[in-house]
Amino acid sequence: MNRKQLIEEIKSKQSFLCVGLDTDITKIPKHLLSLDNPILEFNKQIIDATKDFCVAYKPNIAFYECLGSRGWDILQETLAYIPDNIFTIADAKRGDIGNTASMYAKTFLEKYQFDSVTVAPYMGNDSVKPFLAIPNKWTILLGLTSNEGALDFQFIEDKSGLKVYEHVLNTSKSWGTVENLMYVIGATKAEYFQKVRAIIPNHFLLVPGVGAQGGNLQDVCKQGINSDCGLLINSSRGILYASQDEDFAEVVAMKAKEIQREMSLILKQYQIIS
Amino acid sequence: MNRKQLIEEIKSKQSFLCVGLDTDITKIPKHLLSLDNPILEFNKQIIDATKDFCVAYKPNIAFYECLGSRGWDILQETLAYIPDNIFTIADAKRGDIGNTASMYAKTFLEKYQFDSVTVAPYMGNDSVKPFLAIPNKWTILLGLTSNEGALDFQFIEDKSGLKVYEHVLNTSKSWGTVENLMYVIGATKAEYFQKVRAIIPNHFLLVPGVGAQGGNLQDVCKQGINSDCGLLINSSRGILYASQDEDFAEVVAMKAKEIQREMSLILKQYQIIS
Numbered sequence: 001m002n003r004k005q006l007i008e009e010i011k012s013k014q015s016f017l018c019v020g021l022d023t024d025i026t027k028i029p030k031h032l033l034s035l036d037n038p039i040l041e042f043n044k045q046i047i048d049a050t051k052d053f054c055v056a057y058k059p060n061i062a063f064y065e066c067l068g069s070r071g072w073d074i075l076q077e078t079l080a081y082i083p084d085n086i087f088t089i090a091d092a093k094r095g096d097i098g099n100t101a102s103m104y105a106k107t108f109l110e111k112y113q114f115d116s117v118t119v120a121p122y123m124g125n126d127s128v129k130p131f132l133a134i135p136n137k138w139t140i141l142l143g144l145t146s147n148e149g150a151l152d153f154q155f156i157e158d159k160s161g162l163k164v165y166e167h168v169l170n171t172s173k174s175w176g177t178v179e180n181l182m183y184v185i186g187a188t189k190a191e192y193f194q195k196v197r198a199i200i201p202n203h204f205l206l207v208p209g210v211g212a213q214g215g216n217l218q219d220v221c222k223q224g225i226n227s228d229c230g231l232l233i234n235s236s237r238g239i240l241y242a243s244q245d246e247d248f249a250e251v252v253a254m255k256a257k258e259i260q261r262e263m264s265l266i267l268k269q270y271q272i273i274s
Numbered sequence: 275m276n277r278k279q280l281i282e283e284i285k286s287k288q289s290f291l292c293v294g295l296d297t298d299i300t301k302i303p304k305h306l307l308s309l310d311n312p313i314l315e316f317n318k319q320i321i322d323a324t325k326d327f328c329v330a331y332k333p334n335i336a337f338y339e340c341l342g343s344r345g346w347d348i349l350q351e352t353l354a355y356i357p358d359n360i361f362t363i364a365d366a367k368r369g370d371i372g373n374t375a376s377m378y379a380k381t382f383l384e385k386y387q388f389d390s391v392t393v394a395p396y397m398g399n400d401s402v403k404p405f406l407a408i409p410n411k412w413t414i415l416l417g418l419t420s421n422e423g424a425l426d427f428q429f430i431e432d433k434s435g436l437k438v439y440e441h442v443l444n445t446s447k448s449w450g451t452v453e454n455l456m457y458v459i460g461a462t463k464a465e466y467f468q469k470v471r472a473i474i475p476n477h478f479l480l481v482p483g484v485g486a487q488g489g490n491l492q493d494v495c496k497q498g499i500n501s502d503c504g505l506l507i508n509s510s511r512g513i514l515y516a517s518q519d520e521d522f523a524e525v526v527a528m529k530a531k532e533i534q535r536e537m538s539l540i541l542k543q544y545q546i547i548s
Contacts (some may be wrong), residue, residue, distance in 0.1 A: 022374070034394035061489055062370060068350070068385060069343035076342070093370050094396055096336060097421040100296070103336035113340060122396045124414060124423025142396060147371040149398025156441055158430050164438060167430055 001087050001115050002136065003228075004203070005177050009055045009085060009206060010229050014264035018056035018089065018206065018238025019187065019255065021046065022063050029248045039067075043166070044077045046240060049253035053260035056208075056232050057082050058089040072254050079086050080271040087232075088114045089140065089148050089206065090251035095127045102130035116140050118184060118206070121168045125175065132176045139181050143169050143196065146186025146209030162216060169199045178202045185224070193223030201226060208234045217259075229272050235259065275361050275390050276410065277453050277502075280478070283329045283359055283502050285547050292330035292363065292480065294510025295320065295352065296337050301515050301521045313341075317352045320514060327534035330506050331356050332363040332480075342379050352385035353386060361506075362388045363414065363480065369394035369401045383411040390392040392458060392480070395442045399449065405448045414453050416467065417443050417470065420460025420483030443473045451454035452476045459498070461507070464490060467497030475500060482508045490534075493538050503546050509533065 001009075010016050020090035022048075033039040047057070050181050059078060064071035082088055090108040094101070101119075103260060107130070108117040117137035119131050131139040144154055144165045154165040158194065162170075165190055169183065185196050187209035195207070210233050217233065224231055239259075267273045277282075284290050285532045297313050297320075306312040321331070333352060338345035356362055364382040368375070368391065375393075382391040383405070390412035405413040418428055418439045428439040436444075443457065459470050461483035470479070479498060483493055484507050491507065498505055513533075517525035532548050 048455075058372075062368075062374045062375055062381070066377045066381040066385065073344040074300050089350075091370075093362040093368070093394070094336075096334075096365075096367050096418070100334055100336045102291065103340045107340040108448070111340065116288050120367075120394045120396050121427060122394050123421055124426030124428070126423040128423075145371070145397050147397055147400050149400040149402075150373075151439060151443055152398030153438060154393060154398070156432050156438055159433055164427060164430055167427060171426055180524070 003204075006055070006087055007228050009087070011267070013053070013055055014273060015053055015055055015228050015260040016231050016267075017054040017057050017259050018087075018232045018234040019046065019050050019054045019131050019239055019256065020091070020208070020234050021057055021059040022236040022240065029244045029246065031246050033211060036041055037074065040074050040077050043074075043190075044081050045249045046252060047078075047081055049249040050256040051083055051086060053253070053256040056087040056089060057090050058234055058236075060236070061090055061092040067217070068236060072108070076112060084205070087120050088116070090114040090117040093118050093120050093142065097123065098126045098130055099146055101127050101266055102133075105131040105134050107137065109134045116182065118142065121172060128172065128175055132180055137180065139176060140173055140206050141168070141181065143183040144185050144189060144192055146188045150186060150189075152187065157168065166195065166199060173200055175205070177202070182206055184208065187220050189221060190219035193220060197226070200262065202228070202230065204230050204232060206232045206234060208236075210235060217262060218266070221270070225266070225270050225272075227272065233263075277478070280329065280361055280522075281431050281502050283361070285541070287329055287534070288547060289327055289329055289534040290328075290334050290503050290507055290537055290541075291327045291328040291533050292361075292506045292508040293320065293324050293364070293513055293530065294482070294508050295331055295333040296510040296514065298337060303518045311348065313356065314348050315353050317348075318355050319354055319523045320526060321352075324328055324513065324530040325357055325360060327527070327530040328360070330361040330363060332365050332510075333510055334510070335364055335366040340489055353388070356541060362390070364391040365387040366418065367392050367394050368453050369397050371397065372400045372404055375401050379405040379408050383408045392416065392457065393433050395446060401444065402449055406491070407452055411454065413450060414480050415442070415455065415457050417457040418459050418463060418466055420462045424460060424463075427453040428522070430519070440469065440473060443470065447474055456480055457480065462489070464493035464497060467494060471497060471500070476502070476504065478504050478506060480506045480508060482510075484509060491536060491540070495544070499540070499544050499546075501546065503541065
């Protein structure tokens, strides 16, 4: 999916919600456990319940990898079930030297046919470019993360007061374009969105941490939204585990619809839709 | 495998060689391609050929992940074939928030029973500690990498002249101990080993980049070795693809033995063995 198509989906669905498929067998409703493939069944019901209210799905690869080879089959079947008009993100946070990065890029963007993959910046240029080299796909680079540990290294300041995460944005923005590069920017730090937008006004930002991790949607949009929306706001646990009952999918749909309505108002407020 | 056992293996084999199992089907000898499982067969022959000359194996997870679910089965069968007295490293460079990091840690250190896993530092404290929390296992944190892109962010200097990679070592060394934490330190920057050893004199260092990436064994040891050796030097492509002939395993064994002999002399030179 290219940038134009993504923006059209956002306007058409009046939503910039990404649903994180961090499916944990210990947290899904108990009545599913008697089925042959409870995780796949759960994912399918989540997709059915939310596909009208979101524009992206983000499977967290750790949750599939931990199941061994079977997990990768479940991941593939989950992807096959996602409608074509919904953007897909492999949340893998990979990062390695060139020939290895190229393997990871091919795995997620070609073999599994994700639209995008999250990548870690620590190893620099040649660890990121192999992802950007895959045509018609997206790289989503970690900029500022939403966890407590973000403070350890992302906020180290150089002599001129520029922080490491700002260096990452400044340096990497020329590696790709707004058509193939997005950034992960954590929502628990809404006050930093202004600094981020000063460096990358037009890039799409994938924003985790709204909901379970404590970020606030209105605060994020105030500084982070741009004229194309430019935001994908992720919610994982807040949507997936909204109910443990047999009718959990209805509760999940209501929860997603509620967020979509809030997003619709925001898109109108910022005159992105009329 | 604990630190004491690892040091005993190094002394007994007179080697601190780690063989990187970056097995690429396009690079293995052609006569293997007619077999049912060429990658597993290649790995077994490499292990048979090198097990007397090395103390560690490091499968690069990208090379298995790219094969889909079958790749994970090959990885598991490869691990089962590695003798118990050899240290195993999952070169995965994972890094994510706490609950996800915990999934990755369990996958590599419990499910696949690796002795250790490589981890990226960008997300800080809570992305690393779940790995360190698994008892009797090792976390190998990226410090200074051997690739060109290392210059992009690892060398940003703070006001006092301290570089980001030095911050990573300084801050993270208290998260674990010399009994459960090692660091990746790239060998193409032998001149930095002195700085690294000033911060972490006693930790084991996993050193990629000797051979194909251009590092020199003697230079690395001059600054990097300590009284327990404290080094695992990795070679992947230089050993694996030493020959394309049917008798490739003999050439691989000779190559590994050659490195082991050089390491034996170094261990004697620094009086680690007599």
